[in-house]
Amino acid sequence: MSKLAIAAETEEDRYDTKIQVKCFECEVEDVNREKGKLPGVIEGVLKASTFARQAEVKAWEQEMTPCEHTLCLQQEPGRHIESQDLGHCSICDLKQNLWLCLQCGNLGCGRAQFGGVGGNGHGLKHADDSSHAVAVKLGSITPEGTADVYCYHCNEERVDTELASHLAHWGINIAEREKTEKSLTEMQIEQNLRWEFSMTTEDGKELKPIFGQGFTGLKNLGNSCYLASILQCLFSLPVFQDRYFHPQDPPVSTRHPAEDLETQLRKLADGLLSGRYSYPDTDVIASEYSSEIPHQKGLAPAMLKHLIGRGHEEFSTMRQQDSFELLLHLLKLITRSTHTVPLQDPVKSFRFVMEQRLQCLSCKKVRYRTDEQDNISVPVPVRRIPKKGNGEVGTEKFKDDFEPVTLKECLDVFTGPEVVELTCPSCNSKGGFIKRSLFKTFPTNLAVNARRFELVNWVPTKLDVPVVVNDEPFDLDSYKSAGLQEDEELLPEVAETNTTKASFTPNEMAVSQLEGMGFPRVRCGKALHATGNTDADTAMNWLFAHMEDPDIDEPLDLGGGSSGAGSAAGVSQQSIDALGAMGISVPQARKALKETEGDVNRALDWVFSHPDDQGDFNADGEASSGQAGEAAENAEKEMAGSASLPARFRLNSIVCHKGASIHAGHYVAFIRKEIPDEGQEAWVLFNDEKVVKAVDVEEMKKFAYVYFFERV
Numbered sequence: 001m002s003k004l005a006i007a008a009e010t011e012e013d014r015y016d017t018k019i020q021v022k023c024f025e026c027e028v029e030d031v032n033r034e035k036g037k038l039p040g041v042i043e044g045v046l047k048a049s050t051f052a053r054q055a056e057v058k059a060w061e062q063e064m065t066p067c068e069h070t071l072c073l074q075q076e077p078g079r080h081i082e083s084q085d086l087g088h089c090s091i092c093d094l095k096q097n098l099w100l101c102l103q104c105g106n107l108g109c110g111r112a113q114f115g116g117v118g119g120n121g122h123g124l125k126h127a128d129d130s131s132h133a134v135a136v137k138l139g140s141i142t143p144e145g146t147a148d149v150y151c152y153h154c155n156e157e158r159v160d161t162e163l164a165s166h167l168a169h170w171g172i173n174i175a176e177r178e179k180t181e182k183s184l185t186e187m188q189i190e191q192n193l194r195w196e197f198s199m200t201t202e203d204g205k206e207l208k209p210i211f212g213q214g215f216t217g218l219k220n221l222g223n224s225c226y227l228a229s230i231l232q233c234l235f236s237l238p239v240f241q242d243r244y245f246h247p248q249d250p251p252v253s254t255r256h257p258a259e260d261l262e263t264q265l266r267k268l269a270d271g272l273l274s275g276r277y278s279y280p281d282t283d284v285i286a287s288e289y290s291s292e293i294p295h296q297k298g299l300a301p302a303m304l305k306h307l308i309g310r311g312h313e314e315f316s317t318m319r320q321q322d323s324f325e326l327l328l329h330l331l332k333l334i335t336r337s338t339h340t341v342p343l344q345d346p347v348k349s350f351r352f353v354m355e356q357r358l359q360c361l362s363c364k365k366v367r368y369r370t371d372e373q374d375n376i377s378v379p380v381p382v383r384r385i386p387k388k389g390n391g392e393v394g395t396e397k398f399k400d401d402f403e404p405v406t407l408k409e410c411l412d413v414f415t416g417p418e419v420v421e422l423t424c425p426s427c428n429s430k431g432g433f434i435k436r437s438l439f440k441t442f443p444t445n446l447a448v449n450a451r452r453f454e455l456v457n458w459v460p461t462k463l464d465v466p467v468v469v470n471d472e473p474f475d476l477d478s479y480k481s482a483g484l485q486e487d488e489e490l491l492p493e494v495a496e497t498n499t500t501k502a503s504f505t506p507n508e509m510a511v512s513q514l515e516g517m518g519f520p521r522v523r524c525g526k527a528l529h530a531t532g533n534t535d536a537d538t539a540m541n542w543l544f545a546h547m548e549d550p551d552i553d554e555p556l557d558l559g560g561g562s563s564g565a566g567s568a569a570g571v572s573q574q575s576i577d578a579l580g581a582m583g584i585s586v587p588q589a590r591k592a593l594k595e596t597e598g599d600v601n602r603a604l605d606w607v608f609s610h611p612d613d614q615g616d617f618n619a620d621g622e623a624s625s626g627q628a629g630e631a632a633e634n635a636e637k638e639m640a641g642s643a644s645l646p647a648r649f650r651l652n653s654i655v656c657h658k659g660a661s662i663h664a665g666h667y668v669a670f671i672r673k674e675i676p677d678e679g680q681e682a683w684v685l686f687n688d689e690k691v692v693k694a695v696d697v698e699e700m701k702k703f704a705y706v707y708f709f710e711r712v
Contacts, residue, residue: 019033019042019046021033021038021042064157064158064159065158065159066158066159066160066161067151067153067154067156067158069133069134069151069153069154069158070134070149070151070158070159070160070161070162071161073102073103073133073134073160073162073166074103075102075103075104075166075169076103076104076105078105078169078170078171079105079170079171080170080171087107088107089107089108089109089120089122089123090106090107090108090122090126091108091109091120091122091125092109092120092122094109094118094119094120096109096118096139096181097109097110097118097119097137097139097181098110098123098137098138098139099123099135099136099137099138099150100135100136100138100167100170101123101126101127101130101132101134101135102134102135102136102160102166102167102170103130103132103133103134104130104132105170106126106130106132107138108122108123108124108125108126108135109121109122109123110123110124110137111123111124123135124152127152128152132152133151133152133153133154134149134150134151134152134158134160135149135150135152136148136149136150136160136163136166136167137149137150137181139179139180139181140179140181140182141167141172141174141177141179142177142178142179143174143175143176143177143178145163145164145174147160147163149163206293207685207692207693207694207695208692208693209280209293209294209295209296209690209691209692210675210676210684210691210692210693211275211278211279211280211296211676211691212275212278212676213273213274213275213278214236214272214273214275214673215275215278215673215676215684215691216271216272216273216274216275216277216278216296216298216299216691217278217295217296217298217299217686217687217688217689217690217691218231218232218272218298218299218300218301218686218688218689219297219298219299219300219688219689220688220689221300221301221302221305221318222318223318223319223320223321224301224305225320225666225667225668225688226320226321226322226323226326226667227301227305227308227321227323227326228301228667228669228686228688229323229655229656229667229668229669229686230323230326230327230330230655230669230706231268231272231301232272232653232669232671232686233652233653233654233655233669233671233706233708234330235268235269235272235273236652236653236671236673237346237349237445237652237708237710239344239346239349239444239445240269240346241269241273242346243339243343243344243345243346244265244266244268244269244346245266245269245270245273245274246266247270247274251263251266252266258303258306258307259307261307261333261334261337262337262338264301264303264304264307265304265334267303267304268299268301268304271299271301272299277296277297277298277299278296278691279296280294280295280296281294281295281296281297282294295689295690295691295692296689296690296691297689298688298689298690299689308326308329308330308333312329315329320665323655323657323667323705323706324375324377324449324655324705324706325582327375327447327706328374328375328580331347331350331374332577332580334346334347335347347374348640349443349444349445350374350375350443350444350445350446350447351372351373351374351443351640351641352372352373352374352439352440352441352442352443352446352640352641353370353371353372353373353439353440353441353639353640353641354370354371354372354373354437354438354439354440354587355368355369355370355437355438355439355440355481355483356368356369356370356371356435356436356437356587357435357436357437357438357481358420358422358433358434358435358491359433359434360424360426360427360429360431360433360491361419361429361431361432361433361434362424362427362429362431363424363426363427363429364489365424365426365427365488365489365490365491366484366488366489366490366491367490367491368483368484368490370440370639371586371587372586372639372640373585373586374443374447375446375447375448375449375585376414376446376447376448376449376585377448377449377451377585378410378411378413378414378448378449378450378451379410379413379414379451380405380410380450380451380452380463380465380467381405381409381410381413381465382402382454382463382465383402383403383405384401384402384403385401385402385403386401402463402464402465402466403465404465404466404467404468404702405465405466405467405468406467406468407467407468407469407474408474410450410467411476411479414437415436415437415438415439415479416436417434417435417436418434418435418436419432419433419434419435420432420433420434420435424491425491425492426491426492437587438479438480438481439476439479439480439481439647440480440481440483440639440641440643441639441640441641441642441643442476442480442641442642442643442647442711443640443641443711444641444642444710444711445652445708445709445710445711446649446708446709446710446711447706447707447708447709448706448707448708448709449705449706449707450467450704450705450706450707452464452465452467452703452705462657464703466702466703467701467702467703467704468702469651469701469702469704469707470651471650471651471672472650473648473649473650473712474648474649474650475646475647475648475649476647476648476649477645477646477647480643480645480647504525504529504533504556506524506525506528506529506533507528507533507534507535509536510524510528510533510534510535510536510539511524511525511528513536514527514528514536514539514540514543517540519540519543520553522553522554522555522556523543523552523553524539525556526552526556527539527540527542527543527546529556529595529596530542530595530596530602530605530606531605531606532606532610542602542605545601545605546601546602549599549601549602551597551599571590571593571594571598572598575589575593575598575600575603576589576590576593578600579592579593579600579603579604579607582604584604584607585615586615587615587616588607588615589603589607589615590615590616591615591616592604592606592607592610592615594616647711648711648712649709649710649711649712650709650710650712651672651701651707651708651709652671652672652708652709652710653669653670653671653672653707653708654669654670654700654701654704654705654706654707654708655667655668655669655704655705655706656668656669656670656700656703656704656705657703657705667705668685668686668687668688669685669686670683670684670685670686670694670697670700670701670704671683671684671686672684675693682694683697685697
């Protein structure tokens with residue numbers, strides 16, 4: 001596939017350029033540019049792409065590959081379609097955004113696209129009704145042989161290596177084609193570059209721009225708002241400012257500053273906090289004849305974005321990403337970087353300890369386990385309020401409204417007790433345990449992710465459930481773990497010679513259905529185990545996604561054996577980190593990996609199929625292996641966070657998201673700051689390079705994606 005060229009306004013269009021060579025060593029102001037090797041050096045400098053441009057071009061390259069459906073396409077008997085005069089959709093009258101089914105020749109309109117491109121989705125309807133997989137967008141075909149080819153079975157853009165012959169089958173000569181419509185990639189880039197958050201009040205007035213120290217925006221590098229919003233929130237915290245903003249110190253000495261995280265974070269801190277770059281754009285002139293208000297140009301953190309994303313499958317691209325996943329990834333990178341005395345790791349202020357309590361329902365004995373975290377991801381209760389239509393013919397199906405919930409309700413669900421199925425090592429009862437997780441210590445800064453998602457056909461779908469969070473401080477005292485009580489008896493230690501092997505009994509009805517479809521029994525058992533042992537349809541979807549697994553035909557190993565920590569042996573820190581980068585907590589990752597024999601892909605499926613399981617807080621083995629309470633008390637002094645009360649927190653900033661999916665749309669940050677010349681705190685909106693005094697922030701807080709609380 002050829003690369004996409006984006007014609008944009010260049011610096012030559014905006015500025016007059018003067019070239020001058022100055023020698024600082026000789027203190028000569030205007031060196032003759034024609035002498036020696038200077039002409040070649042000057043030409044090389046002028047033609048060199050900036051670091052930002054190099055990273056942008058590389059990241060925009062989207063590798064598209066063929067799939068089995070394009071490679072093995074079987075076409076039905078052909079018929080002639082007049083080139084460039086293709087009629088209209090076979091179901092409606094649309095004559096643009098038409099997709100040709102390469103298997104049967106049906107013409108169907110595509111889905112509605114950004115920029116007013118109409119579509120009723122009849123091409124997709126035809127694919128669903130006929131099970132035909134591959135279609136090509138007619139208006140995107142070029143004489144060079146490129147076009148938008150989409151596989152509905154893979155739900156991905158693909159390359160058809162035999163596109164010319166497949167089109168010739170329907171009488172279309174690709175050499176005579178003329179591109180008449182934007183490609184999907186062009187429309188996506190246009191949408192990414194134009195997506196705007198509301199920057200006006202209800203009466204249509206532009207929001208007031210703010211300039212000065214701490215009010216510098218970050219330029220959108222193309223789908224980089226997820227990064228900008230998180231960086232603005234982090235550098236609004238005193239702990240990050242104290243760590244990286246040192247204007248009186250010389251730059252860090254390093255041979256490769258572009259590859260040094262310390263250098264890039266210090267550079268960013270100086271840019272955001274010094275105020276030197278926070279002034280109105282001089283290219284925009286406000287006047288009574290123009291409604292445009294001059295904002296700032298903003299900093300372009302291209303080197304930092306490249307460094308953070310280097311080697312990462314998602315963050316190295318120009319696609320939109322999950323801001324919460326980026327936060328976890330960035331905190332991990334900062335912790336792994338060097339912090340020389342007296343400078344401290346700022347991520348320590350986010351760390352705290354959760355304590356899990358297990359109590360046998362039969363013998364009432366207990367087990368306590370602790371786990372260090374730097375965030376919490378709380379489920380948001382969903383209570384629908386169905387909207388009623390107005391009774392008119394053709395009324396569209398309304399989306400449901402949702403009852404507002406409070407932050408306390410979310411925390412109650414997060415810390416609430418639940419029953420888990422485990423065999424007691426003391427009384428051998430299979431009646432299960434009550435499990436509950438509470439705070440053992442509290443952090444200085446608490447990052448909270450509100451999980452407003454629901455699985456629809458195994459795809460996480462965002463729900464607009466309002467979460468009420470007040471500006472006033474609130475306390476978490478009631479969520480603190482009391483620890484081991486005097487009247488509680490600990491579960492006994494499990495000897496290392498324990499040979500009891502975990503067991504799993506698959507749903508026999510589901511197994512019979514899967515075997516009837518031709519799946520071997522071993523695969524059926526694995527699929528049911530990975531998907532919660534629920535039903536055949538769910539297991540079948542898992543099987544289709546894991547057909548190529550090298551161990552798909554190996555017997556299910558539940559991790560028993562001679563070691564008391566059998567399944568834990570297969571859980572590597574690398575696998576836990578990989579799941580953590582996707583926003584999955586350490587306990588959930590550990591539990592999922594144990595349940596799926598250490599397979600990261602299967603573990604991800606397991607997490608989605610067990611959304612209410614908080615995970616395994618035991619870093620040493622199974623839930624039945626023990627640890628003396630004395631050791632826990634000795635380790636308490638070294639635990640992250642503070643156990644002191646009261647634990648009062650106040651909302652400091654939020655990251656908000658606009659769009660149906662966390663991997664699309666737009667992110668902005670709202671931060672509580674003291675406004676210059678006003679002498680009091682107010683909420684400030686950071687929308688890429690635009691920094692304005694926010695209005696109606698109460699409504700935005702209800703739908704925030706990430707909350708940052710400061711302990712007071």
